[in-house]
Amino acid sequence: MSNERTILVCAKETPDTYSDLSFSGGDVQFSNPRPVLNAYDASALEEALVLSEAHGFRVHVVMIGPERAAETLRKALAMGADEATLLTGAPEGADSAVIATILSSFVQQFGPDAVIMGRQSQDTDVGLAGTMLAEHLGWPWTTNAIGIRVEENMFWVKRQGDSAQESISSPMPCLITCSNNLNDPRIPTLKGIMASKKKPMHIMGIDQLPGGESLISTPPSTVVDSLTPMPARSKGQVVEGDLETLVDALVKGLAAIPETGVDA
Amino acid sequence: MFNIHDPYLFEDELSEDDRMIMEAAREYCQANLEPRALRGNQDEHFDPDIPKEMADMGLLGASISEAYGGGGASQTAYGLIAREVERVDSGYRSFMSVQSSLVMVPIEKFGTEDQKKQYLPKLASAELIGCFGLTEPDHGSDPSSMVTRAVPTDGGWILNGAKTWITNSPIADIAIVWAKVKEEDKDVIRGFIVETAWKGVSTPHIKDKMSLRASETGELVFQDVFVPETHIFPEIRGLKGPFTCLNSARYGIAWGTVGAAEFCYERSRTYVGERKQFGHPLAANQLPQTKLANMLTDITTMQMLAWRLGQLRDAGKDDPAMISLAKRHNVGKALDIARVARDMHGGNGVTGDYRVIHHVINLESVNTYEGTYDIHGLILGREITGIQAFVPKG
Numbered sequence: 001m002s003n004e005r006t007i008l009v010c011a012k013e014t015p016d017t018y019s020d021l022s023f024s025g026g027d028v029q030f031s032n033p034r035p036v037l038n039a040y041d042a043s044a045l046e047e048a049l050v051l052s053e054a055h056g057f058r059v060h061v062v063m064i065g066p067e068r069a070a071e072t073l074r075k076a077l078a079m080g081a082d083e084a085t086l087l088t089g090a091p092e093g094a095d096s097a098v099i100a101t102i103l104s105s106f107v108q109q110f111g112p113d114a115v116i117m118g119r120q121s122q123d124t125d126v127g128l129a130g131t132m133l134a135e136h137l138g139w140p141w142t143t144n145a146i147g148i149r150v151e152e153n154m155f156w157v158k159r160q161g162d163s164a165q166e167s168i169s170s171p172m173p174c175l176i177t178c179s180n181n182l183n184d185p186r187i188p189t190l191k192g193i194m195a196s197k198k199k200p201m202h203i204m205g206i207d208q209l210p211g212g213e214s215l216i217s218t219p220p221s222t223v224v225d226s227l228t229p230m231p232a233r234s235k236g237q238v239v240e241g242d243l244e245t246l247v248d249a250l251v252k253g254l255a256a257i258p259e260t261g262v263d264a
Numbered sequence: 265m266f267n268i269h270d271p272y273l274f275e276d277e278l279s280e281d282d283r284m285i286m287e288a289a290r291e292y293c294q295a296n297l298e299p300r301a302l303r304g305n306q307d308e309h310f311d312p313d314i315p316k317e318m319a320d321m322g323l324l325g326a327s328i329s330e331a332y333g334g335g336g337a338s339q340t341a342y343g344l345i346a347r348e349v350e351r352v353d354s355g356y357r358s359f360m361s362v363q364s365s366l367v368m369v370p371i372e373k374f375g376t377e378d379q380k381k382q383y384l385p386k387l388a389s390a391e392l393i394g395c396f397g398l399t400e401p402d403h404g405s406d407p408s409s410m411v412t413r414a415v416p417t418d419g420g421w422i423l424n425g426a427k428t429w430i431t432n433s434p435i436a437d438i439a440i441v442w443a444k445v446k447e448e449d450k451d452v453i454r455g456f457i458v459e460t461a462w463k464g465v466s467t468p469h470i471k472d473k474m475s476l477r478a479s480e481t482g483e484l485v486f487q488d489v490f491v492p493e494t495h496i497f498p499e500i501r502g503l504k505g506p507f508t509c510l511n512s513a514r515y516g517i518a519w520g521t522v523g524a525a526e527f528c529y530e531r532s533r534t535y536v537g538e539r540k541q542f543g544h545p546l547a548a549n550q551l552p553q554t555k556l557a558n559m560l561t562d563i564t565t566m567q568m569l570a571w572r573l574g575q576l577r578d579a580g581k582d583d584p585a586m587i588s589l590a591k592r593h594n595v596g597k598a599l600d601i602a603r604v605a606r607d608m609h610g611g612n613g614v615t616g617d618y619r620v621i622h623h624v625i626n627l628e629s630v631n632t633y634e635g636t637y638d639i640h641g642l643i644l645g646r647e648i649t650g651i652q653a654f655v656p657k658g
């Protein structure tokens with residue numbers, strides 16, 4: 001490996017959650033059958049590419065998925081990443097803890113100067129993998145970035161808090177998870193797509209990583225039991241009559257709502 | 265699972281390159297062109313930023329060699345791009361087709377090395393806009409009767425004549441012009457690269473067009489224009505020259521109209537699902553359902569034709585009659601689908617907001633240009649019977 005500083009972007013492919021969805025047999029199906037690059041990870045990649053253009057980082061993207069996911073990962077190369085690794089053979093039903101353990105093994109072997117990734121995945125909205133990965137690595141981490149800059153070997157992250165924006169500095173190496181409000185990820189150009197064919201894409205089994213045997217046999221600590229559609233909003237009630245009737249109905253209606261909220 | 269957008273799953277059969285190009289083109293068109301399409305069509309405005317944006321995406325000259333600034337992509341990829349652009353507006357696709365197929369293709373196929381180096385990279389980057397002059401005011405389906413003529417002079421040619429219905433001409437920097445010259449006492453059609461800034465060239469805008477309003481259309485008028493010898497295509501003679509370009513553009517139209525039809529079908533499906541009459545969505549009725557079924561059946565045949573034709577072109581096994589068949593069928597079906605979609609939208613269908621009427625009136629032009637529906641029928645008829653019927657025998 002050269003002395004070039006590297007940003008590692010951890011990405012995931014997800015179903016196209018913007019397409020129509022339907023439920024059948026306890027599973028969810030999307031009308032677009034092709035998976036997409038998780039939008040939050042696309043923002044992370046976009047920011048890594050901007051930092052690379054300004055500071056000369058090498059951008060490497062890693063993804064855990066089946067071999068088919070190479071096409072989604074190639075999109076990252078087409079957007080401008082220099083190199084990519086697809087880690088195949090993840091255990092069935094891998095949850096955030098399992099994913100973070102696998103990524104941790106890869107990151108320790110790889111040794112990047114920073115890890116940048118989406119703050120969550122657009123299908124499950126769990127948002128744990130980044131934090132768990134940083135904990136495994138013992139690195140400083142910042143979540144929900146809406147701006148990132150690099151100054152004198154420090155990453156400066158503008159973070160969206162509940163009511164204020166925080167400016168946080170982290171020494172390298174560090175881990176940053178990104179909001180999708182960070183930027184508008186670039187669309188791959190035709191030239192980028194053609195050039196991506198010539199860029200290195202490594203496909204390796206998770207069992208080839210340090211501690212690989214235990215990585216592929218670690219059972220997930222949580223299991224998704226079932227998927228059900230979001231409950232439909234209950235039908236509203238139309239009240240007609242004079243003012244007194246309307247006010248009475250409103251007061252009775254409000255009194256009937258449990259203190260914990262309408263849907264509790 | 266049945267896919268209501270791609271019933272026979274042709275997108276799964278595309279190469280990874282082609283599918284990635286299709287998805288990138290779709291993302292660009294939906295994010296950047298669709299928001300401009302309503303005003304572009306209503307206000308007869310072609311946003312001058314669009315050529316540069318398309319160039320930055322690599323959509324101009326996608327299948328032209330990378331050595332000359334093109335994308336080096338497949339014919340299938342070129343078609344898939346046309347589908348995405350025309351899903352938004354046939355006017356935008358017309359701009360892209362003319363630049364890519366009618367200007368860049370002849371320069372690459374028939375031009376000298378100097379001509380290729382001088383023009384192709386700048387056309388790919390949209391530094392130059394091109395147009396194509398074949399049709400004349402009195403000579404449309406019968407281009408061999410053209411009257412535009414070039415006569416030799418010292419160091420080049422003097423060009424006189426007029427071309428009409430020229431997409432891009434009012435904004436063009438160069439024009440590929442087909443004109444008659446005398447060779448051994450016979451009239452022969454030859455191709456010229458004419459810069460519109462040259463003395464004697466004018467490019468008047470055609471006003472009050474009711475169709476393809478989001479793209480520029482004009483005339484090309486040549487009055488004693490001096491064309492240097494360096495600007496004639498050296499080898500190509502006859503209608504084979506312009507028809508090579510038209511085959512490429514017509515192939516793109518066969519794909520483009522798939523996009524227009526898919527847009528109209530998708531809008532109709534959404535509309536009848538949301539619009540309630542007599543207490544139920546329109547989609548709960550048999551007539552809307554069978555209309556959508558007919559649309560999807562026709563769209564599937566259109567997809568299959570365009571996809572297979574792309575494979576044949578990529579393999580170098582296509583024939584002009586195959587292109588006639590697909591252009592004629594796909595534009596005809598797209599027009600039928602757009603008209604039914606307009607009808608399914610009821611009164612709302614006549615407003616620009618729902619955008620289906622834009623496709624109806626755009627496709628009226630697409631049905632006529634690049635070989636009318638009937639002329640392509642006669643091309644097929646000649647293949648089938650062995651008898652040409654272009655020239656009336658009465």
